[in-house]
Amino acid sequence: MFESAELGHKIDDATFDEMAPALRESLLEAQFELQRQARFPVLILINGIEGAGKGETVKLLNTWMDPRLIRVESFALQTDEELVRPPEWRYWRRLPPKGQTGIFFGNWYSQMLNARVQGRINTATFDQAAEAAERLERMLCDEGTLIFKFWFHLSKKQMHKRIDLLKSDPLRSWQVSPFEWQQAKVYDKFVRFGERVLRRTSRDYAPWYVVEGSDANYRNLTVARTLLEGMQAALKAEARPKTQPHAAPLISSLDNRGLLDALDMSQSLSKEDYKTELASEQARLAGLMSDKRMRRHSLLVAFEGNDAAGKGGAIRRVTEAIDPRSYRVVQVGAPTQEELAQPYLWRFWRHVPAHGKMTIFDRTWYGRVLVERVEGFCSQADWLRAYSEISDFEESLTSHGVVLVKFWLAIDRDTQEQRFKDREEVGYKRFKITDEDWRNRAKWDEYVDAVGDMVDRTSSEIAHWTLVEANDKRFARVKVLRTINEALEAAFSRKKD
Amino acid sequence: MFESAELGHKIDDATFDEMAPALRESLLEAQFELQRQARFPVLILINGIEGAGKGETVKLLNTWMDPRLIRVESFALQTDEELVRPPEWRYWRRLPPKGQTGIFFGNWYSQMLNARVQGRINTATFDQAAEAAERLERMLCDEGTLIFKFWFHLSKKQMHKRIDLLKSDPLRSWQVSPFEWQQAKVYDKFVRFGERVLRRTSRDYAPWYVVEGSDANYRNLTVARTLLEGMQAALKAEARPKTQPHAAPLISSLDNRGLLDALDMSQSLSKEDYKTELASEQARLAGLMSDKRMRRHSLLVAFEGNDAAGKGGAIRRVTEAIDPRSYRVVQVGAPTQEELAQPYLWRFWRHVPAHGKMTIFDRTWYGRVLVERVEGFCSQADWLRAYSEISDFEESLTSHGVVLVKFWLAIDRDTQEQRFKDREEVGYKRFKITDEDWRNRAKWDEYVDAVGDMVDRTSSEIAHWTLVEANDKRFARVKVLRTINEALEAAFSRKKD
Numbered sequence: 001m002f003e004s005a006e007l008g009h010k011i012d013d014a015t016f017d018e019m020a021p022a023l024r025e026s027l028l029e030a031q032f033e034l035q036r037q038a039r040f041p042v043l044i045l046i047n048g049i050e051g052a053g054k055g056e057t058v059k060l061l062n063t064w065m066d067p068r069l070i071r072v073e074s075f076a077l078q079t080d081e082e083l084v085r086p087p088e089w090r091y092w093r094r095l096p097p098k099g100q101t102g103i104f105f106g107n108w109y110s111q112m113l114n115a116r117v118q119g120r121i122n123t124a125t126f127d128q129a130a131e132a133a134e135r136l137e138r139m140l141c142d143e144g145t146l147i148f149k150f151w152f153h154l155s156k157k158q159m160h161k162r163i164d165l166l167k168s169d170p171l172r173s174w175q176v177s178p179f180e181w182q183q184a185k186v187y188d189k190f191v192r193f194g195e196r197v198l199r200r201t202s203r204d205y206a207p208w209y210v211v212e213g214s215d216a217n218y219r220n221l222t223v224a225r226t227l228l229e230g231m232q233a234a235l236k237a238e239a240r241p242k243t244q245p246h247a248a249p250l251i252s253s254l255d256n257r258g259l260l261d262a263l264d265m266s267q268s269l270s271k272e273d274y275k276t277e278l279a280s281e282q283a284r285l286a287g288l289m290s291d292k293r294m295r296r297h298s299l300l301v302a303f304e305g306n307d308a309a310g311k312g313g314a315i316r317r318v319t320e321a322i323d324p325r326s327y328r329v330v331q332v333g334a335p336t337q338e339e340l341a342q343p344y345l346w347r348f349w350r351h352v353p354a355h356g357k358m359t360i361f362d363r364t365w366y367g368r369v370l371v372e373r374v375e376g377f378c379s380q381a382d383w384l385r386a387y388s389e390i391s392d393f394e395e396s397l398t399s400h401g402v403v404l405v406k407f408w409l410a411i412d413r414d415t416q417e418q419r420f421k422d423r424e425e426v427g428y429k430r431f432k433i434t435d436e437d438w439r440n441r442a443k444w445d446e447y448v449d450a451v452g453d454m455v456d457r458t459s460s461e462i463a464h465w466t467l468v469e470a471n472d473k474r475f476a477r478v479k480v481l482r483t484i485n486e487a488l489e490a491a492f493s494r495k496k497d
Numbered sequence: 498m499f500e501s502a503e504l505g506h507k508i509d510d511a512t513f514d515e516m517a518p519a520l521r522e523s524l525l526e527a528q529f530e531l532q533r534q535a536r537f538p539v540l541i542l543i544n545g546i547e548g549a550g551k552g553e554t555v556k557l558l559n560t561w562m563d564p565r566l567i568r569v570e571s572f573a574l575q576t577d578e579e580l581v582r583p584p585e586w587r588y589w590r591r592l593p594p595k596g597q598t599g600i601f602f603g604n605w606y607s608q609m610l611n612a613r614v615q616g617r618i619n620t621a622t623f624d625q626a627a628e629a630a631e632r633l634e635r636m637l638c639d640e641g642t643l644i645f646k647f648w649f650h651l652s653k654k655q656m657h658k659r660i661d662l663l664k665s666d667p668l669r670s671w672q673v674s675p676f677e678w679q680q681a682k683v684y685d686k687f688v689r690f691g692e693r694v695l696r697r698t699s700r701d702y703a704p705w706y707v708v709e710g711s712d713a714n715y716r717n718l719t720v721a722r723t724l725l726e727g728m729q730a731a732l733k734a735e736a737r738p739k740t741q742p743h744a745a746p747l748i749s750s751l752d753n754r755g756l757l758d759a760l761d762m763s764q765s766l767s768k769e770d771y772k773t774e775l776a777s778e779q780a781r782l783a784g785l786m787s788d789k790r791m792r793r794h795s796l797l798v799a800f801e802g803n804d805a806a807g808k809g810g811a812i813r814r815v816t817e818a819i820d821p822r823s824y825r826v827v828q829v830g831a832p833t834q835e836e837l838a839q840p841y842l843w844r845f846w847r848h849v850p851a852h853g854k855m856t857i858f859d860r861t862w863y864g865r866v867l868v869e870r871v872e873g874f875c876s877q878a879d880w881l882r883a884y885s886e887i888s889d890f891e892e893s894l895t896s897h898g899v900v901l902v903k904f905w906l907a908i909d910r911d912t913q914e915q916r917f918k919d920r921e922e923v924g925y926k927r928f929k930i931t932d933e934d935w936r937n938r939a940k941w942d943e944y945v946d947a948v949g950d951m952v953d954r955t956s957s958e959i960a961h962w963t964l965v966e967a968n969d970k971r972f973a974r975v976k977v978l979r980t981i982n983e984a985l986e987a988a989f990s991r992k993k994d
Contacts, residue, residue, distance in 0.1 A: 038838070041839075084795070084851040085850075086849065086894055086897035086898075087893075088846075092843060095840065095843060098837075098838040099838065124624075124625050127621075127625050127628070128621050128624050131628045135889050136889075139840065139882075139889070140840055142879075142882060143840035143841060144840075298581070298582075338594065341594035341596070342538075342592060342594055343592065343636065343637055343640035343641075343642065344640060346592060349589035349590070350589070352582050352583065352586055354578065354581040355581035356581070385636075388632075389636050392629075392633075396585050397583055400583035400584065402583065
């Protein structure tokens, strides 16, 4: 979920100075138009890691926009007036009216996260709180509110670097708050439950935007642009159908550094090493699959990737290792008539493996947010809601013993072209290449965006995406096998939460 | 929530025989049209009290409709195939395809209810399960499924009567299942958690229908007609906007016996008794309001009722009893400009009383499902979603110490006419009657329906509606005071769940 926000995004000062004035002007315009129309309020929720620049960015927004139309509310300790009323009352009383913007710091999410991290509530109660938040937001959206939810993120490394830097400087060490010290200690927990609540409350009508916080220029521009685009879309929509997803865009990175760009595609494996490692990983997998602990687990491996990235070959290296009675490979193509008569996920549910078994999906339920999105086979509303439906699906699986491993096999454009041409030339490979492959290739950039969104929105502790650098087939195959093995071993040794 | 289903609804055999054939024919027609269009499936969930006739009604539906297009699924013990997969798998594999109808007995609701009643899970986990059900149903609806959820109800008295009758008859005592014996013991718990889950999962796109089960004719006709109307509406809608509420009607009673009809409007109080009782209840209220336990509670009294039912007088008798510094009366009329700029419930949230205090609302947040519904001031989608928003609102209140007492002051048509005329004649009362009152009166029957739906959907253990027979003002005033006092006393002595 936080993958894209740990890449080290950066915008240099020159670029910032070039982009900022226009953005600022447009934001002001949008703000005045919001006031003029007075059809709906804007509510901005600010959450995330301490020290990721939440305060600085809000300060900047306040400077950029007209402060008369924006109100920053922070909810730290309850006042005595608030203490004697239901906890929601403090939020209601400070909701922004139509035409205005409210920024909520330390909102309901902070409350539930802190309570859970400190162990004051258990996970079921935490989920109850998340559900209450979802219901509240749904109602606000139904009533017209345009909601933005920002999660300011720092990787663990970035956070420690920041703290070390500050504390070594006597003039600035006061900037590290006591709360921050504490959070540094519980970072893993905080991020784990943060991910859980983001997964549960990111809905099409009120999605979360995860912003990498370490570089101020990048962070500020990203937040400002997200707000601007979301507001402009909502202001333009004549009579926004109330329960429709608000038209805020999914984030696409400002510095053009996506997850896929961050991969080191030069990784490879010699023939020699490949042979040894492959044999050893295959043996390891065979052993794990027949382990007695497998009786309480099943294995579900999902393959997605660029055309010609080598999914078939990788799958074969997995299945070679194991007893044919214990696995099934499901190739996902056009749905059958029977499948068309059912909800979208039905065709995948039917192949969920029993305990002790493995199912490999060659293409998966992510079709909806990849090909169906890019090709326009379904409406935007459909693929937007698919992210949370998929999360629910995967949570059902993993909370009942299914070990879920998801692969994106990535190759670069040149490699793909080369492989396409090879396929056209070699007789027995010719069936593998069609006009459609060339057509898909023309939409390369759109697929890159779709893949980035997919990973950001559906990679989580319970259902992690593994990006596989697949320019070198040998490297890819071994990485796939090793990842599966590691996932199984982790599942076998994991304790219940 | 179950008020309307404990009235003793009955349809005599002659009426049944007269209505059944046409209904049956239309149901068959709808079923074939469903198959012909094959645009969506119908899913019917069957839940409720044991012995309330669930099985018999489903049997009848099967006889009436074409059994080739309907599949009854029951989910008792998990099969060994199901045991080794996530629990949802068993439901997915039996979902009806487009064009067909599935009837699910012993579905997800039965599982969670039994688990909670037997104490295998706590309330937070129970709520988690309810939320998962809601997400599943929302996804199904988004994918096109038309969902009907029926709760077959028996009052405790009816249930015991039935069991006594059967067990005294050696030839029929086998009809009482072991499960039923057990449920008789835990009836209160079962109904309490049933109510909780109904409240949480009754959404505009998949509402619950509560059906009184004691009379077979009434029960069967009600279910059949609900299905028919819902299916016809969905079949007619050309391209049903997916997330819109499905157009199934709210239930209006087939035998024309509503909640309000069941009131004994002849109840009255002599002047003498009134004086004594009023004084004693007022003293009791004064004592309770200054009780030290009031520091952890606040009191919120909501008044709704027919025009000229005597709300003002009743409110005055309440406030007379207490210190003016400890209460506030909020008269709800047209919203202010400031209120219009906020979500609907904002104007009520702002007056939520602090601990130790009382707020009396003269007209309330129920305006949306009463006057706004009847007069068409808001869309059907808006007032349909309001039921669950109101439930959420009231749950926020009551789970944090607010004692919520809701009154509907009922008078009959003749009494209203008399009072209107009196008001026109008496000088100092003339300001109380307007043309609008006469206009509202013309819509009497529509208001009766709206009130019935409102009570059925929003009366619950945590936020009970009290219907007050108000033809006699003295009787009404004392009943109001006594009800408030009892609610406070109950809250003071209640333990946490």
